Amino acid sequence: MTPHEPEPHGGTHADTIAQAHQRSQSYGLRPYETPDFGPVAPVDLRSQIEKSQSLFTHALPVMEMLYDQIVNTHSMVILTDTAGLILHSLGDDDFLEKADKVALRPGAVWSEESKGTNAIGTALTEGLPTLVHGDEHFLRANHFLTCSCSPILDPYGKTVGALDVTGDHRGFHKHTMALVRMSAQMIENHLFENAFQDMVRVHFHARQEFIGTIAEGLASFTPGGRFLSANRSGQFQLGLSVGALRAHTFSSLFGLSMGQLFDALRSAPGGVMPLQLSSGVKVWARVEITRSTVVPSGGLMPEARETAVPRRSRLPNAAQPGGLDELDTGDPQMAAVIGKLRKVVGRDIPVMICGETGTGKELLARAIHAESQRQQGPFVAVNCASIPETLFESELFGYEEGAFTGARKKGGIGKMLLANGGTLFLDEIGDMPLHLQVRLLRALQERSVTPLGSNKVIEVDFVLICATNRNLREEVAAGRFREDLYYRLNGLVVRLPALRDRSDLDVVAAKVLARHGGASPPLRIAEPVMRMFASYHWPGNIRQLANLLNTARLMAEGEDEIDVSHLPDDFLDDW
Template identity: 75%
Template sequence: MTFQAAAGPHVPGVSPAVTGNPAEGDRPDLIAQAHQRSESYGLRPYESPDFCPVLQNELKTQIERSQSLFTYALPVMETLYDQIVNTQSMVILTDAAGLILHSLGDDDFLAKASKVALQPGALWSEESRGTNAIGTALAENKATLVHGAEHFLEANRFLTCSCMPILDAYGKTVGALDVTGDQRGFHKHTMALVRMSAQMIENQLFANAFQDMVCVRFHSRAEFIGTLVEGIASFTPGGRFLSANRSAQFQLGMSVAALHAHTFSSLFGQSLSQLFDAERKAPGGVVYLPLPSGVKVSARIEWKAPAASVPAVAIDRGSAQAQSRPEATCLPHRAATQPTQPGLDDLDTGDAQIQGVITKLRKVIGKDIPVMVLGETGTGKELLARAIHADSPRHAGPFIAVNCASIPETLIESELFGYEEGAFTGARKKGGIGKMLLANGGTLFLDEIGDMPLHLQARMLRALQERAVTPLGSSKVIHVDVSVICATNRNMREQVANGLFREDLYYRLNGLVVRLPALRERSDLDVVANKLLREGQASGGPRIKDSVMAMFRSYHWPGNIRQLGNLLRTARLMAEGEAEITEDHLPDDFLEDRLARQATHPAHGATVAPDAAPDGERAAGAAPRAQPTRLADVEALAIVAAVKAHHGNISAAAKALGISRNTVYRKLDEANALPQQDG
């Protein structure tokens, strides 16, 4: 992996269980105990891995049983994978037993992993695989790193694995998140990323479990409320404690079991009614609460009344007169108090292309015209869709996003249209509400629409035309009122021409087509970078050094805004307590990719390697580099030659030269600054 090797970031008031690295002192004992358990299961190190994953229908059933975990984990896995892409690694989600439900990874590494059955449907408990990060993390119920030869089975010793158990809203282990890679590419940052990603999933599971209860979000620093590291505690409207996430337990100094002996009043020294009174008077709705330890924290309170019912009309296909009969099926209604979402004005950061897109959209908002957003991965298509929704007459209704590429083909139909109890094996009691029903009265965002399975496109077309859906296993037709926005990075005309996408559905969805430019095509990169940096950051945080911003301008940004945002989040944590984000705070993969790009595409920045050919052999019109006259220049060019000899691998060049990587980066910049002779 290619993250800078450094200690995990420290955030005040946040449990090391969220952001820290594994305690190195605990690991030898943990690994030794895991090996003893492995032997007790009758395993032997030289045994071959089990290559018998469960059948597809059984895997589907297990995914359905873990539906909430699966739904909330997928987007987090995608974000995590964006940060480790091209590093010979993969992201893995398992259930509580260690059964792999889903994975994302580099194609070449996925092929290697499949040789040891590291793939969906395979069980990676300790009983079946011996000591490994997934099985051992679930056995110990703690974040676990298993590296190289620490694996019990010899076949798995080419791996390095970092795994974190995932807890539900009540503290029960429901699964695990893991990053596995080639053990030669190990980096300490990996565990911190896995921990934080698992915490994101847990916080979403928590918020979903207590939608109708009083949730108190708090932190010792107000700017951290609403971020990954906030504490969240849930209470009944009468003040009885229900549960708390990891950060809340850490700040309160008590486990969930101990907190069950408390009420809101005994924890915070006031009643909920007093808290609501204080919130109404508080600027920005932020109040201050004393913790049992005496520390005062900033807090926000959320209380959404139980979801109201909106009557729906059902159609019994056996009776033409049934259209007038009221149906007991209820659609969810969004609570009246919702946080203000950024609108189109917030996306206008000075780029002429973006301004043109916004101008077009303003002419069709609220006029029942479907919108199709084109653009490369990471250009902000969902952000634009949310802004359209926020500026539309439907802004008080729900915004429901569906990634058609991330949901398994076997589940996407039930995800979109819902299902009745008993519709399939493992279906939940009372059935499930589909995304289209959840979007009733609001906006349905279909991301990666070009990846929707062909057999499902006919159902989608009918649902959009009739404004009605029929849940799986039901004969009822439920009317819905949704505005549709879809997005794709594919060429939809080619998809239609190749028979991969229905032409009639394509023309139903592309009322207005707009294209978001790639980040490298935009003129407002400085504004975008600073805006991303300020998100979730207190005033007075680090600024971007001018030389770093110059690097950003010369980079090609294959991951676009998503890549820039992930990079800045990592850099901000690395630069905590410092005035500027410098080159030292940037991830290695970005720096190495930039230098490799310069070596092969000089137009994107100064070339890395000097032209070593004799002047007489130079291509016509090429400008020879001036011969260095200072010792420092000779040194810089020698370092450039070493980097070239190691094929752009900065770490290898630094090791060969006996100097630090930072020195290599600095000397490369000096070499690129050497003057050219007039040709």
């Protein structure tokens, strides 16, 4: 929950648990019975993921970001559909083994009917964020768990799934629920923007610096001004539910006709403008319009997207446009890496980026792409560790209609074909299933792909960049990575230094804060904080730094610098 969103309505926590226990008993469950361990078949799981494809696609990067914030806390991040079926999970290896013993894994159903009182099932039943800790679980077998779950709503307010963090009950942290709720809201915002990408979208907030963050209100309208939908923050700021808002127009909510709005956009396209709500409250707003949007006069608004002000990233460590120069911030190790890359950029030589998690491997890959002759082509990133093995082949190579149960009628375009003419970035390449490494090697050798269920060979042309935090030589020796593929990928190998080993921490911190900040004048980082940063071991590297500073700047709202009191508790506990 953000500071700008109200608490959900409902009874006390004790009431919620008591009612869930009553429902569990009515389903015929008994506390001491053995839980149902039967997962759905892999083909059925793939079919369910296909049915929730939009949710799955937009949730994955948020799940990775959320996991980065709880890594090494004996926890896992879980995504489910509306029935409580676990679609995907990320977690610490030691805890995943424990979770597997109670069927807390992809393919298992965690509805109340199946598992009794638990955060996933109860949150989906109640339609509200739910915490279930220790012996609050109905089944005794689950008493070692603590779970925080939030439903995920589509742009029309319908529940489409749930996001959950589950961990060992001895490691319970009071901030986990807030992280889950914020992450669920991020997913909802991504779903919202995707659903209305061809409509007029208004991003608004009473404070200008919150435009582009998860706290912003989102509202969508037809080009004629008819209201379509609003996210949770938008409903809260407008003081109306989606149902009540459907009777409104842009003019009745923001005091301007669509013609006046388009005139204002022509004079300051993409900029942030002041608007006044019907309640009299002044808000700041940025309006997004697609190039094909028809304005009331009957013409087009071609300049709207081309000249729009770049949005601040919603996800920590997301790359902004720019080449290698932007990454050269004074550290000799980074300067050496960039120097090597300059000699091969544009020569279609595969690049392997090595380094610990969070060191900025994707950021570097995007910079290489931006520096190359293919910069106008697509940059397609694939995280090999986050795609379920049952979906990996179809995600990478694509598939024809009817290739498997649940396949879309028109088939699906694979990532390799999407990257045609540009750059394909395979992150965590060491996690690619062994049997698929053969297909990748063949595709790279023949520079072509054959979608699942098809006999058609499609030529592809892209530059390949891979990244890993594993020692691939050791993986080859252990038989987990093909030696022939290893040498195919090993064009130029560069290693990114860990943040704790870099000499430019102050510059990196300032750049990260500027990218996520937006305050004017920019926030400073107090000297005592920088001294703490300099002596910290940074297990999550730049990604951890970005998450920390993003939280700290919100805590420092209204002040001119970030001091120790603004730092998250988990960082202070670990320092």
